[in-house]
Amino acid sequence: MPHARFGxxxxxxxxxxxxxxxxxxxxxxxxxxxSSDEQLRTYDRxxxxxxxxKVADLRERAGPDGLHWxxxxxxxxxxxxxxxxxxxxxxxxxxxxxGKTLPAGQVLVFGGDLAxxxxxxxxxxxxxxxxxxxxxxxxxxxxxxxAIPQNHxxxxxxxxxxxxxxxxxxxxxxxxxxxxxxGYFVAHxxxxxxLIGLDFALKGDxxxxxxxxxxxxxxxxxxxxxxILLYPEPxxxxxxxxxxxxxxxxxxxRLEAWxxxxxxxxxxxxxxxxxxxxxxxxxxxxxxADHLITCGSGGAFLHPTHGRVEESPLCRxxxxxxxxxxxxxRPRVRLxxxxxxxxxxxxxxxxxxxxxxxxxxxxxxWGNLLSFLCPPVSAGAxxxxxxxxxxxAFLLLxxxxxxxxxxxxxLVLPAQASATGxxxxxxxxxxxxxxxxxxxxxxxxxxxxxxxxxxxxxWRRWLGIVSLGMGLWLLxxxxxxxxxxxxxxxxxxxxxxxxxxxxxxxLLGGLGCGLWLAVMSRxxxxxxxxxxxxxxxxxxxxxxxxxxxxxxxxxxFIGCDRVPTEWVAAEGSLPQPLWQPKAAAVWQVxxxxxxxxxxxxxxxxxNR
Numbered sequence: 345m346p347h348a349r350f351g352x353x354x355x356x357x358x359x360x361x362x363x364x365x366x367x368x369x370x371x372x373x374x375x376x377x378x379s380s381d382e383q384l385r386t387y388d389r390x391x392x393x394x395x396x397x398k399v400a401d402l403r404e405r406a407g408p409d410g411l412h413w414x415x416x417x418x419x420x421x422x423x424x425x426x427x428x429x430x431x432x433x434x435x436x437x438x439x440x441x442x443g444k445t446l447p448a449g450q451v452l453v454f455g456g457d458l459a460x461x462x463x464x465x466x467x468x469x470x471x472x473x474x475x476x477x478x479x480x481x482x483x484x485x486x487x488x489x490x491a492i493p494q495n496h497x498x499x500x501x502x503x504x505x506x507x508x509x510x511x512x513x514x515x516x517x518x519x520x521x522x523x524x525x526x527g528y529f530v531a532h533x534x535x536x537x538x539l540i541g542l543d544f545a546l547k548g549d550x551x552x553x554x555x556x557x558x559x560x561x562x563x564x565x566x567x568x569x570x571x572i573l574l575y576p577e578p579x580x581x582x583x584x585x586x587x588x589x590x591x592x593x594x595x596x597x598r599l600e601a602w603x604x605x606x607x608x609x610x611x612x613x614x615x616x617x618x619x620x621x622x623x624x625x626x627x628x629x630x631x632x633a634d635h636l637i638t639c640g641s642g643g644a645f646l647h648p649t650h651g652r653v654e655e656s657p658l659c660r661x662x663x664x665x666x667x668x669x670x671x672x673x674r675p676r677v678r679l680x681x682x683x684x685x686x687x688x689x690x691x692x693x694x695x696x697x698x699x700x701x702x703x704x705x706x707x708x709x710w711g712n713l714l715s716f717l718c719p720p721v722s723a724g725a726x727x728x729x730x731x732x733x734x735x736x737a738f739l740l741l742x743x744x745x746x747x748x749x750x751x752x753x754x755l756v757l758p759a760q761a762s763a764t765g766x767x768x769x770x771x772x773x774x775x776x777x778x779x780x781x782x783x784x785x786x787x788x789x790x791x792x793x794x795x796x797x798x799x800x801x802x803w804r805r806w807l808g809i810v811s812l813g814m815g816l817w818l819l820x821x822x823x824x825x826x827x828x829x830x831x832x833x834x835x836x837x838x839x840x841x842x843x844x845x846x847x848x849x850x851l852l853g854g855l856g857c858g859l860w861l862a863v864m865s866r867x868x869x870x871x872x873x874x875x876x877x878x879x880x881x882x883x884x885x886x887x888x889x890x891x892x893x894x895x896x897x898x899x900x901f902i903g904c905d906r907v908p909t910e911w912v913a914a915e916g917s918l919p920q921p922l923w924q925p926k927a928a929a930v931w932q933v934x935x936x937x938x939x940x941x942x943x944x945x946x947x948x949x950x951n952r
Contacts, residue, residue, distance in 0.1 A: 348466060348470050350469060350470060350474065351474075352478070352922060355423070355911045355912075355913070355923050356422075356423035356424045356426070356427035356428075356475065356478075356911050356923060357423060357424050357909055357910050357911055358423065359422065359423025359424075359426075359470065359471065359475075360422060360423075360734075361421045361422030361423075361425075361645060361879040361881065362421055362422075362460045362461050362645075362879070363734045363735045363737075363877075363879070364461070364645075364735075364876040364877065364879075365716070365735040365738040365876070365877050366734065366735060366737045366738060367737055367738060367741050368737070369461050372461060372462065373461045373462060373499075376461075376462045376499040376500070377462075377499060377546075380498055380499050380500070380501055380546060381546050388545065388547075388551060389501060389502065390526070390527065390543060390545060390551045390553065390554055391551055391552070391553055393525075393526050393553055393554075393557065394553070395557065395560075396557050396560035396561050397524075397525055397526060397528070397529065397530060397557045397558070397560075397561050398523075398525060398561070399530045399531070399532055399561050400488070400490065400523040400524060400529060400530065400531040400532070401531075401532045402450075402451055402488055402531055402532060402533055403532060403533070403534055403535070405450040405451060405488060406450070406534065406891070407450065409890070409892065409893070410534070410890050410891050410892040410893055411449075411450060411451065411533055411534055411890065411891045412447055412448065412449040412450055412451070412888070412889070412890050413449040413450065413451035413452070413453060413533070413889050413890075413891075414433055414448065414449040414451070414452050414453065414886060414887065414888050414889070415453045415455060415615065415639060415886060415887040415889065416429060416433055416452075416453075416454060416455065416639075416642040416886040416887070417454065417455025417456060417457065417494075417616075417617025417618075417639060417640045417641075417642050418455065418456070418457040418494070418617045418618065418620050418640035418641070418642050418643065418644040419454075419457070419458060419472065419642035419643035419644065420457065420458045420459035420460055420467065420468070420471035420472040420475075420643060420644070421460050421471065421643050421644040421645060421879075422643065422645075422879065422881050423471070423475060424881055424907050424908060424909055424911070425643040425644075425881040425882075425884050425907050426471060426472070426475045426476075426642070426643035427475045427478065427479055427911070427923065428884060428904060428907045428908060428925070428929050429642050429643050429884050429885070429886060429904075430475050430476045430478075430479035430643075431479035431921050432886070432902070432904070432929065432931055433448070433452070433886055434448065434476070434479055434480055434481060434484060435448060435481060436448055436481060436483070436484065436485070438888075438902065438931060439931075440902070440931055440932055440933060441930050441931065441932045442932070442933075446888050446900060446902070448484075448485075448487075449487070449888065449889070450485070450487060450488065451487060451488045451489075451490065451531075451533075452487045452488070452489050452490075452520070453489075453490045453491065453539070453541075453574065454489070454490070454491035454492070454509075455491075455492065455494070455574065455576070455615070455616065455617035455618075455639070455640065455642075456491065456492050456493050456494030456496075456497055456576050456617055456618075457494040457495070457496045457497060457617060457618065457640070457644065458471075458472045458491075458496075458497060458505070459471045459472050459496065459497075459504075460496055460644060461496065461499075462496055462499030462500065463493075463496060463497045463498070463499045463500045463502070463503075463504045463505060464499075464500055464504060465504055465507075467504075468504050468508070473508075478920075478921060478922040478923060479921045479922070480920055480921065481920055481921060482919075482920040486520060486521060487520045487521070488520065488521045488522075488523065489509065489520040489521065489522050490509075490522070490523075490524055490529055490531060490539075490541060491505070491508075491509045491522075491524070491541075492527060492528060492529075492541040492542065492543055492574060492576055493505045493527050493543060493545075493576065494576045494577065494617065494618055495544075495546055495576070495577070495618075498545050498546050502527060502545070505527065506527070508522075509522050509524060510522075510524060510525065510526060510527065511525060524541075526543070526554075526557075527543035528540075528541050528542050528543040528550070528554055528557075528558070529541045530558060530561045530562060533572075533891055534891045534895060535895060536568070536569060536570045536895045536941050537569075537570045537571075537572065537891050537895070537897060538562075538565070538569055538570070538571050538572070538609075539571075539572045539574060540558065540562075540571060540572070540573050540574065541574040542554070542558075542573065542574065542575055542576065542596060543576065544575070544576045544577065544596075548577075548579075548586070548594075549594045549595050549596055550595045550596050550599065551595070552595070554595075555595045555598070555599055558599065559599075559602065562603070562607065565603075565607045565609060567607070567608040567609070567944070568608065568609070568610065568941070568943055568944055569607070569609040569610070570609075570610055570612050570895075570897075570939075570941050570942075571603060571609050571610065571611045571612060571613075572612065572613045572614075572615060573600070573611055573613070573614050573615065574615050574616070575596075575614060575615070575616040576616065576617070576618065577616055577617075577618040578614075578616040578618060578619055578636070578638045579596075579616075579679070579680070580614065580625075580636050580658050580679040580680055580681075580693070581619070581638075581653050581654075581656075581658075581680075581681065582680050582681065583680050583681050583682075584659055584661060584678055584679070584680035584681060584682045585678050585680060586678070586680060588678075590665065590667040591665060591667035591668050591669060591673070592668070592673060593665050593668070593673060593676035593678070597676040597677055597678055598672075598673070598675060598676055600676075600677035601662065601675035601676050601677045602675065604662070604677060604944060604945055605662075605675055608944045609944055610634075610941075610942055610943065610944045610945065611634065611677075612634050612635070612897075612939050612942075613634070613635045613636075613637060613897075613939065614635070614636050614637070614679070615637045615639065615887075616637075616638055616639075616640070617638070617639060617640035617642070618638070618640050619638045619640050619647050619871075620640045620641060620644045620645060620646055620647040621638065621640065621641055621646060621647045621648070621649050621698065621699060621700070621705075621883070622637075622638065622639050622641050622697070622698065622699040622885055622901050622903065622934065622935065623637070623638040623649055623654060623695070623697070623698045623699075624636070624637050624638075624695075624696045624697045624698075624901075624935060624937075625637075625658055625693040625694060625695055625696060626693060626694070626696045626937075627660070627690055627691065627692060627693045627694075628690065631896065631937075631938045631939055631940035632940060632942050633939075634693075635693075635937070635939070636658065636679070636693050637887075637899075639885075639886070639887050639901065641699070641883065641884050641885045641886070641903070642884065642885075642886060643884060645875065645876055645878070645879045645880055645881070646700075646708070646875060646878075646880035646881075646882065646883050647871055647872065647875055648705045648706075648708070648709065648865060648871055648874070648875055649698035649699065649700060649701065649702060649705040650702045650705040650706050650709075651865075651869035651871055652869040653681070653869065653871065654695065654698065655695065656681040657681070657682065657692055657693070657694060658679060658680060658681055658682070658692065658693040658694075659679070659680065659681075659682040659691055659692055659693075660677070660678070660679050660691040660692075660693070661677070661678045661679075661691070662676075662677050662678075662945070663676075664676065679693070696935075697901075697934070697935040699883060699885065699901065699903050699934045699935065700883045700905075704883075706866055708875075708878070708880060709862055709865040709866035709874065709875070710862050710866065711862075711878045711880070712858045712859075712861040712862035712865060712874070712875075712877060712878060713855070713858045713859060713862050714854075714858060715735065715858050715861070715877040715878045716735050716736060716738060716739055716853075716854035716857055716858050716877060717736065717739075717851070717854045717855070717858070718734075735877050736850070736854075738857075739849075739850040739853050739854045739857075740846075740850060742789075742816070742849070742850075742853040742857075743846050743849035743850050743853060745785060745788050745789075746819065746820050746823055746849055746853075747845075747846075747849070748785050749782055749785035749786050749788075749820050750820065750823065750824040786817060786820060787817075789812070789813050789816035789817055790809065790813040790817075792812075792813075792816075793808060793809045793812040793813045793816075794809055796808070796812070796870075796873050797809055797864075797870070797873075798873075799870065799871060799872055799873065800864075800868065800869065800870060804868045804869065807868070808860075808864055808868065808870070811860060812856075812857070812860045815856055815860065816853070816856070819849075819852060819853065819856065823845065823848065823849050823852070858877075861873075861874050861877065881907045881909075882904075882905060882906050882907050883903065883904075883905060884903065884904050884907055885901055885902050885903035885904060885931075885934065886901075886902060887899055887900070887901055887902075888900045888901075888902055895940075895941050896938055896939065896940050896941075897938065897939040897940075898936070898937075898938050899935075899936060899937050899938075899939070900933050900935075900936045901933070901934050901935040901936070902931050902932070902933055902934070903931070903932060903933075903934040904929045904930060904931050904932075905930070905932075906929070906930070907929060908925030908926065908927055908928070908929055909927075910925070910926045910927075911923040911924065911925055911926070912924055912925075912926060
């Protein structure tokens with residue numbers, strides 16, 4: 345990570361969020377992703393582990409009113425958002441806007457993606473460790489820390505993640521206890537409640553040895569145990585079956601079937617980060633309902649809560665796979681989107697709460713209009729380096745591509761082309777085949793739009809490709825005419841005319857791309873690529889949970905609408921926390937629910 349500055353002298357607001365459209369960031373992300381995927385193909389470090397895992401027994405951590413535990417995920421991005429969440433989570437007692445206080449948990453669970461754009465010792469130190477250490481209060485009881493890695497944690501083959509959370513009696517992170525032995529874990533929270541954390545690596549599934557180790561650890565699981573399954577990604581937002589081939593269900597689907605059908609356990613909550621918002625779906629009302637919770641709002645840029653993925657009905661299916669060749673592959677439990685799902689069915693999960701709400705999310709999409717033209721400038725972080733590290737560098741790349749295409753086309757265009765006005769488009773089109781080299785540069789925008797729309801399907805994707813691809817292509821001949829006018833018509837010297845042309849190309853490209861992203865994210869469901877250029881630091885939060893003596897699980901999602909944007913050093917020689925906000929963050933309960941123990945679902949045969 346170039347130009348990073350570490351230490352106590354760099355406050356949170358000078359630790360800029362990742363500019364995901366910056367060409368350098370994109371290149372690094374693609375390179376590390378491909379490298380990690382290749383390593384996993386030939387050497388999956390999850391397969392190195394042998395034998396069962398030790399269950400982390402956390403029952404003795406409970407206090408007089410039960411076991412308190414916190415969950416936070418997707419946190420290592422911009423400094424202000426990460427530090428605000430870290431400071432709130434680590435406060436011994438967090439005072440809410442209504443005057444109530446909620447004590448910190450004796451257990452802290454991280455859901456992964458602890459550093460962006462990809463894991464490395466430097467990124468962890470800059471975006472995660474220093475923020476959490478600086479936010480630590482002067483006096484803090486020791487916590488037990490559990491964690492699972494997500495996809496970005498696997499960009500260095502999970503090496504940095506393992507350094508912090510695996511095989512430590514005490515973690516270097518704020519003197520906490522980290523009992524887990526691998527990237528996944530099994531924790532016994534109370535008499536009836538268990539927490540199981542899974543590791544997908546970059547494969548979208550657990551590996552064989554992980555499957556066997558968890559089965560061995562839960563061999564003595566009592567009947568009617570209440571389970572919380574922690575996933576690295578909300579797989580239930582994908583189509584029912586998660587693209588598993590008929591006859592070969594995924595291992596996590598078979599693990600869920602084993603837990604429900606053989607061990608007679610009740611999976612009450614499926615919890616994940618990865619999507620940078622809070623969203624809860626339930627299959628009913630009251631304390632007997634089961635829940636699907638996405639809570640990835642710990643610091644990374646905001647994802648929308650509107651769109652086809654969030655608003656689609658989700659269905660649970662526990663039927664056997666009749667196409668399976670062997671008996672061990674038949675049992676499965678699947679969850680996913682299904683257009684024909686019946687809203688009143690106990691196997692259908694519908695939306696109950698989203699943060700931010702739908703109206704706010706739709707309104708935020710229009711911030712894309714100027715997202716490429718606004719550098720990531722915050723207090724104390726002004727300068728050319730801030731500009732080059734932002735998304736404006738993406739516009740510079742677009743302008744360069746346009747300039748190169750114009751240069752090659754100038755060699756084959758007829759001399760009278762400059763006088764044809766809008767007719768230049770008709771003259772420009774044949775150069776696609778008259779000059780193959782120029783054609784390659786002209787078609788580059790289509791490749792770009794193909795990548796940007798990879799999360800869409802069907803006609804939505806084709807509409808996105810055609811609209812942005814054609815828009816950027818039409819911009820090329822128009823900018824070519826402007827160059828001729830500046831250099832030949834106005835008779836400006838080469839350098840001034842080039843600078844004016846470059847600024848015009850960046851301005852038009854920025855406005856055009858911003859408008860396209862705004863429309864696509866507002867109306868057609870472009871989620872990740874639609875909200876990432878805005879790097880919204882607001883609407884952050886975490887889960888604060890308690891299992892009482894009556895074995896009821898109480899969950900509170902605590903959110904902050906506006907994250908402080910400027911921080912000042914606290915008074916004292918060695919203060920903790922190290923920085924204080926100029927304007928205090930306001931934390932409120934945005935969702936709460938109670939989950940009471942219930943009997944497991946009937947066996948699969950009883951449902952048919």
